[in-house]
Amino acid sequence: MSLDLIVNGQARHVAAAPTTPLLDVLRNELDLKGTRYGCGLEQCGSCMVLVDGEPVFACAREAGTCAGKRIETVESLADHPLRAAFLDEQAGQCGYCLSGILMSAKALLDRTPHPTRAQIVEALEPHLCRCGTQSRILRAVERAAAALPEGAQRLGAMS
Numbered sequence: 001m002s003l004d005l006i007v008n009g010q011a012r013h014v015a016a017a018p019t020t021p022l023l024d025v026l027r028n029e030l031d032l033k034g035t036r037y038g039c040g041l042e043q044c045g046s047c048m049v050l051v052d053g054e055p056v057f058a059c060a061r062e063a064g065t066c067a068g069k070r071i072e073t074v075e076s077l078a079d080h081p082l083r084a085a086f087l088d089e090q091a092g093q094c095g096y097c098l099s100g101i102l103m104s105a106k107a108l109l110d111r112t113p114h115p116t117r118a119q120i121v122e123a124l125e126p127h128l129c130r131c132g133t134q135s136r137i138l139r140a141v142e143r144a145a146a147a148l149p150e151g152a153q154r155l156g157a158m159s
Helices: 022-029 081-088 098-111 117-124 134-147 150-158
Strands: 003-007 010-014 048-051 054-057 070-072
Touching: 003 022, 048 098, 054 098, 081 098, 081 134, 098 117, 098 134, 117 134
Parallel strands: 003 070
Antiparallel strands: 003 010, 048 054, 048 070
């Protein structure tokens, strides 16, 4: 069995059953290790990725349901302002939860380039961070929003 997926802008063909969890395909078939396995029950957010721009839990999502859809992982954020903002704010401690948090933050900033603090909190609600860096995480998302290119801000305002 095989699947055709679009991951981080690239067409990828993988040998996997459609019922294989998306997380397993990303980590084991495509060697994208940034997305983490946390609880396996859609309760911690460590496995969050974007599918057609929407945050989804990759641990329980069957990979076959993502065929033909755009999948984005944390590896896609190499040049995104979120990366620099999280580093500048020292928003990670152990870092285990950060890939999922970053993906939910990206989805928020794609929809709402200038979110309020309440909107950021709401977008990150599905994520557990046990290290106590929540205030730094919120500041990092605010910093990234302020650093977005003007064109991206206009695009988000139009959608």
